[in-house]
Amino acid sequence: MIxxxxVEDEQEQINIMQEFLTRYEQEKNVDFEVAVFDSGVKFLADYQPIYDLVFMDIQMRI
Incomplete structure (x- = not known):
């Protein structure tokens, strides 16, 4: 499992990313465990190095 x-603050962009990941899972027969954070602060608050891949928005609201 990957x-x-x-880490994204716009729900529309989160939905798009999740759709891409779901499609990739089905096409390549892999399993993802996806966690969503709506701010970098929340992501880093209790950060544990458990993620294999992080998609992070470059420009987020404060």
């Missing part, structure tokens, strides 16, 4: 974090 653990993925999505």
């Amino acid at each position: 653990r993925i974090a999505i």
Whole structure:
């Protein structure tokens, strides 16, 4: 299983990323565990190095 974090503050972009990941899972027969954070602060607050891949928004609201 591949653990993925999505750090994004816009729900529409979160939905798009999740759709891409779901499609990839089905096409390549892999399993993802996806966690979503709506701010970098929340992502880093109790950070544990458990993620294999992090998709992070470059420009987020404060």
